[in-house]
Structures are given as C-alpha cells and as structure tokens.
Amino acid sequence: KPLKEAYKGKFLVGTILGVAALQGKSRQDTELATTHFSAITPENSLKPEAVQPREGEFRFAEGDKLVELCKSCGATAIGHTLLWHAQTGRWMFEGKEGKPLDRELALKRMRTHIGTVVGHYKGKIAQWDVVNEAINDGPGTLRPSPWLKAVGDDFIAEAFRAAHEADPKATLIYNDYNIELNYKRPKAVELVKGLLAQKVPIHAVGIQCHWRMDNPNFTEVEEAIKEYAALGLKVMITELDLGVLPTKYQGADISFRQQMTPEQQAVMNPYTKELPDAVAQAHAERYRLAFEMFLRHQKTIGRVTFWGTHDGSSWLDNFPIRGRTDYPLLFDRQGKTKPAFFAVQNAT
Numbered sequence: 001k002p003l004k005e006a007y008k009g010k011f012l013v014g015t016i017l018g019v020a021a022l023q024g025k026s027r028q029d030t031e032l033a034t035t036h037f038s039a040i041t042p043e044n045s046l047k048p049e050a051v052q053p054r055e056g057e058f059r060f061a062e063g064d065k066l067v068e069l070c071k072s073c074g075a076t077a078i079g080h081t082l083l084w085h086a087q088t089g090r091w092m093f094e095g096k097e098g099k100p101l102d103r104e105l106a107l108k109r110m111r112t113h114i115g116t117v118v119g120h121y122k123g124k125i126a127q128w129d130v131v132n133e134a135i136n137d138g139p140g141t142l143r144p145s146p147w148l149k150a151v152g153d154d155f156i157a158e159a160f161r162a163a164h165e166a167d168p169k170a171t172l173i174y175n176d177y178n179i180e181l182n183y184k185r186p187k188a189v190e191l192v193k194g195l196l197a198q199k200v201p202i203h204a205v206g207i208q209c210h211w212r213m214d215n216p217n218f219t220e221v222e223e224a225i226k227e228y229a230a231l232g233l234k235v236m237i238t239e240l241d242l243g244v245l246p247t248k249y250q251g252a253d254i255s256f257r258q259q260m261t262p263e264q265q266a267v268m269n270p271y272t273k274e275l276p277d278a279v280a281q282a283h284a285e286r287y288r289l290a291f292e293m294f295l296r297h298q299k300t301i302g303r304v305t306f307w308g309t310h311d312g313s314s315w316l317d318n319f320p321i322r323g324r325t326d327y328p329l330l331f332d333r334q335g336k337t338k339p340a341f342f343a344v345q346n347a348t
C-alpha cells in the first residue's frame with residue numbers, strides 16, 4: 001500500500017527528486033516518488049545557483065518537470081529554496097574584494113530572484129522554503145551570511161514579503177536545522193516572533209530533521225513542535241533522514257578524516273555492505289517513535305518530507321566524508337522496502 005494512502009487526511013508525506021531524476025535519468029527514484037509520496041521537493045534544482053546561475057539567466061526546466069510530475073500523480077510541489085548562504089552564485093550577494101554588497105543592490109537582486117522564481121510557479125508550487133538556515137549555531141541570532149552583511153537584519157522579512165507579493169496563496173516557510181534542539185530553538189522563536197510582530201507573511205516553520213539513532217532526544221523535539229504551534233504557525237518536517245552510523249563515525253573532525261586513506265575511511269564505516277538486521281530493526285523502531293510523535297501533532301504538522309527515498313541516492317553517502325555510506329531512508333539501494341518503511345506505514 002502506498003505510504004501516501006496511510007497518511008491521507010493526516011499530513012502530506014513527501015520526498016525529494018535529485019537533478020538526475022528531474023532530467024529523466026533516474027526511473028527508480030521517480031517511480032518510487034510518484035507511487036508513495038504526496039509531496040515532492042527538488043533536491044537541488046530550485047536552489048539559487050541552479051535556477052539563476054548568472055544574473056538574468058533563469059533555468060526552469062527541472063522545476064517545470066517537477067510540477068508536471070506532481071500533477072501526474074496528484075502530489076503537492078514544494079519549492080526549496082529562495083534565499084540561502086550556500087549553493088548561491090557569488091554574483092548575487094557578494095561585493096567587490098570581499099566587501100559586502102551595497103544594500104539597495106542586494107535587495108534588488110533578492111527581489112528580482114524571488115519575484116521571478118515564485119512568479120514563474122505561481123499557483124503551481126504550493127509551499128516555499130523562503131529562507132534557509134539563517135540562524136547562527138554560535139553566538140548571536142543570525143548567521144553572518146553575505147545576505148545579512150549586505151542587507152542587514154531585515155533581509156528575512158524582505159524575502160518573505162517578496163515571495164508573498166509574487167504568489168499570495170503560497171505557504172511560506174522559514175527552514176533550518178537543529179531549531180528543534182534547545183540550543184537553537186530560542187533563536188528561532190525570537191526570529192519568528194519578530195516577523196509576526198511586523199506582520200511579515202510567514203506561515204510555517206520548517207524543521208529539517210537530519211537525525212541519527214542517538215540524537216536528538218524526542219522529548220526535546222516534541223517541546224519544540226508545541227512551542228512553534230503556540231505561535232500560531234504550522235510545522236513542516238522538511239528534510240527527514242535517520243543516519244544509522246554511530247555518532248563517532250559521523251560529522252565531527254572532518255578535516256582530520258579527509259586526510260585518511262580509503263582503507264582507514266572504510267574502518268570508519270562499519271556497514272559497508274548490508275545493514276545488519278539488528279541495526280535495521282532499531283532504525284525502524286526509531287522511525288516508528290518519530291511518526292507516532294508527528295501523528296500526535298497532526299493538527300500542527302502539515303507535511304513530513306524525507307530527504308531521499310532510497311539509500312543509494314541519499315546525500316549522506318559521501319557526506320561529510322567521501323566514500324562513506326549511510327542507510328538513512330525507507331528503501332534500500334535496490335529500491336526494496338526496509339523495516340523502516342513498514343514502521344512508518346503502520347505508525348499510529
């Protein structure tokens with residue numbers, strides 16, 4: 001039974017399609033996405049560097065393909081993302097010799113980009129991640145990104161206003177990682193409250209949810225969902241995946257690991273072939289707990305999107321260490337359902 005059937009009337013269940021799939025080069029991804037999911041996000045094709053690589057040069061072919069695919073299977077098309085510090089052509093937000101761009105010029109480029117892209121998909125893309133990852137992990141609320149440096153604190157408000165103007169019916173999302181965690185949640189709450197106080201058109205908080213087996217603690221996550229709901233916003237789970245590798249094999253110490261030989265790196269990845277059954281079961285169990293939590297908040301949560309369908313096309317293969325694999329999704333590399341699929345399908 002398709003996953004989307006199991007969640008009908010509860011929330012949208014989404015996945016992503018990569019560049020290859022949207023160029024018609026990955027039948028397996030496209031088939032799984034259109035069969036099982038009620039929302040589809042382009043993994044990279046609508047990011048600023050993809051859609052406007054050079055000033056005034058807009059590329060909509062892959063985004064148009066996404067819209068067409070969504071139409072054919074009844075899925076909701078999701079836009080990701082309009083404004084970000086990464087995957088953006090430097091021309092858009094950087095001044096000469098590393099100096100911040102002039103504010104008016106930065107605002108003009110922002111408004112042109114957002115207005116053109118959202119305008120092109122008016123009535124076709126229902127939800128937009130308007131601003132991505134603007135909150136700082138370290139001290140201070142906002143990340144010292146080129147947008148912040150050029151425009152100032154109101155760059156986020158201005159981005160939402162531009163998106164709303166281009167498509168007043170679209171659901172507009174502020175998207176970030178770790179804003180479900182205690183260290184970053186207060187900053188997100190402060191940001192969102194400020195936007196709401198100024199009547200900025202923001203409708204939802206997008207929590208990415210790139211999670212692992214031992215992290216985060218779901219009690220903490222649930223508190224965050226409740227707090228965002230109390231602000232009167234929807235919550236979208238926008239990029240869910242659940243890496244199985246123990247924390248010591250994950251992100252930290254990237255510089256050190258990049259100097260390792262392939263043989264040494266292989267030792268860092270204990271599951272180079274098949275996932276041991278016990279790990280697959282534990283992975284499924286954690287997905288079950290996650291979806292039970294999401295279902296408890298189905299009035300708040302509008303969508304749960306996985307950042308990938310099968311393990312073979314997950315961004316966690318090769319990230320943050322080249323050659324390192326992971327097993328974060330519901331389908332395996334052959335496109336077969338894993339225990340996690342049934343856990344999600346049957347969660348109540």
Ligand code: XIL
Pocket residue numbers: 043044132208239315
């Ligand atoms: C990732 C893609 O999955 C990769 O293919 C790409 O190389 C880098 O970006 N947060 C986000 C996503 O908002 O856009 C990122 O996607 C994953 C982290």
